[in-house]
Amino acid sequence: MNRLLRFARDNGLSLAFGTGFLVTVSCQAVAGRAQYNEEMRSLGAEPVGFARYLASADFAVAVTENWQSEYLQFFLYLFGTVWLLQRGSPESKEMHKAGTESDEDQRVGRHATPRSPRWAGAGGLRQALYSRSLGIWMCAVFLGSWYVQSVSGAAAYGEERLRELQSPLPWSEYLAAPDFWSRTLQNWQSELLAIGSMAIFSVYLRQRGSPESKPVGAAHDATGVEG
Template structure:
């Protein structure tokens, strides 16, 4: 157990992750229940048999909806993590100071011989381990994006072919589906909302505040101040 957990207790020390983990489970269950109701309403309208909750959550219809949202979120984090290495927005709490673009020196990042005694082991060791660890967050977000995008394409392909067969049309191969407008429409409609949200947060944090939030500058900080947290 870490020093923080001994001092504050496990729940308090991990409250943010636990809260959002709980909200994720609740909202995913809500999507499953409401999605089943909506799907069955369409089934009845089309003169087909309704399905159970289990049948719906294991269907391509549910899978594609979930994967589409997950992959757009991971794309957002992947792009933002790497973009903020080199791009800045003066006055934004989401940005580094202008002039501080880049990966910074080993001393600033506390890696190799500049690491502290309690730095992560791979930050101290140097070589490929430190190089990999120093980019591990962005690489993980990128990998999760690719995995969920691939899963989205497979689920979308199954759903698309289900509609094709229902309309007495020929199904398409997975590669063929990647060239369909349906696949790219599903992707872009999620991606554009993430780009809007990230850009809005970057610029709004220049002029607006949220007292006590690390995502905001100090309430009394000048608009021009960059990278300050509350």
């Protein structure tokens, strides 16, 4: 197997979903611009070019309002599954493992192996940060995209108000506006539903060959067992 094929095999998930992301966000930009220009024409305004639409608040808020909800899902799931359990779900740890687990279980400190990441064997702040680095990163991306969504949403909402001959709202006031929370909560509720659904449906349903599912023949009450 040559190096290119080996790289594709070893990184199939990230390459497939990364390519899918680029394709869909490109298509979203094309469709979003078309919809935006339809609205402009209905108001008697000039349509915008593709580059200008990509730099617009309308496109930014359409993208980031989904990003922040997705990363909120990851953040909540990572931290929630440390302590919260679901009997029979492969998405849950085994019932006796609630909590951060022992250093031996996590292979940190003196229990680190030669193949462990360097900071896993370190002590103090470095180990504490690395032990939570995935959740911290997901939280940081969530907060960053939430902030960008709020700023771009305020700008897009301000443009709508100007077209209606109303004064735009400052960012601080937009954070309390129904438009902002309607955009935000419609995404949050769907992500929470998805997390809960996956946790409970995977107790009773199976997907052969997937590591997100229990083996087909596993008992319904088998917890923390993945295929």
